[in-house]
Amino acid sequence: AQKVTQAQTEISVVEKEDVTLDCVYETRDTTYYLFWYKQPPSGELVFLIRRNSFDEQNEISGRYSWNFQKSTSSFNFTITASQVVDSAVYFCALSGNNAGNMLTFGGGTRLMVKP
Amino acid sequence: DSGVTQTPKHLITATGQRVTLRCSPRSGDLSVYWYQQSLDQGLQFLIQYYNGEERAKGNILERFSAQQFPDLHSELNLSSLELGDSALYFCASSGGDRAYNEQFFGPGTRLTVL
Numbered sequence: 001a002q003k004v005t006q007a008q009t010e011i012s013v014v015e016k017e018d019v020t021l022d023c024v025y026e027t028r029d030t031t032y033y034l035f036w037y038k039q040p041p042s043g044e045l046v047f048l049i050r051r052n053s054f055d056e057q058n059e060i061s062g063r064y065s066w067n068f069q070k071s072t073s074s075f076n077f078t079i080t081a082s083q084v085v086d087s088a089v090y091f092c093a094l095s096g097n098n099a100g101n102m103l104t105f106g107g108g109t110r111l112m113v114k115p
Numbered sequence: 116d117s118g119v120t121q122t123p124k125h126l127i128t129a130t131g132q133r134v135t136l137r138c139s140p141r142s143g144d145l146s147v148y149w150y151q152q153s154l155d156q157g158l159q160f161l162i163q164y165y166n167g168e169e170r171a172k173g174n175i176l177e178r179f180s181a182q183q184f185p186d187l188h189s190e191l192n193l194s195s196l197e198l199g200d201s202a203l204y205f206c207a208s209s210g211g212d213r214a215y216n217e218q219f220f221g222p223g224t225r226l227t228v229l
Contacts, residue, residue: 031214033214035217037220042222043222043223044117044220044221044222044223045205045207045220046220047217047219047220050215052215091158095215096214097213097214101171101213101215101216102160102163102171103148103150103158103160103218104160105157105158107157108157108158
């Protein structure tokens with residue numbers, strides 16, 4: 001069975017602070033894929049990134065960066081110089097070749113960025 | 116805008132009733148997934164269709180059913196509704212049926228059962 005844990009249910013920061021959202025996963029698949037989605041107050045789910053289990057290179061996209069560490073089964077997400085528009089619920093998700101390609105989501109982290 | 120459309124946006128109904136939620140995938144996408152988001156259960160996978168055929172089932176109740184039509188749009192039917200069925204129902208689509216395919220989500224249908 002697959003499991004995704006986002007231990008931080010809520011984080012509050014002041015604008016321009018850096019913030020890291022933690023994600024820990026469990027899977028028996030040898031090949032799997034990790035995702036981050038953003039759910040702003042409007043409610044839709046916005047795809048942010050996919051990471052393959054065989055590629056441990058970290059990725060940076062503007063103010064966003066992702067740190068994938070297979071040894072600790074973690075896929076953490078850092079927002080640098082946070083902005084009020086970053087306020088949202090962020091979900092980490094997992095899919096695997098053997099467990100089916102449906103997404104298993106973590107419980108989400110609500111990020112509040114205050115001006 | 117993900118390109119996935121869902122109707123209606125909001126639905127209010129009574130216990131015991133039946134409703135149909137509709138989803139149109141992104142142009143060219145063959146896979147459609149249905150997810151339920153509720154306060155107590157979080158985001159849960161319900162069912163997947165690929166090119167008209169059921170591919171995977173998750174925690175979908177027997178009172179719920181879905182289908183994908185030849186034009187690739189999908190419908191989720193919820194019957195004998197209970198208060199606990201109140202939730203946000205998302206449809207997602209992807210180009211293929213592989214674990215690495217990114218899933219793009221529609222805006223959701225918020226179902227309220229009174």
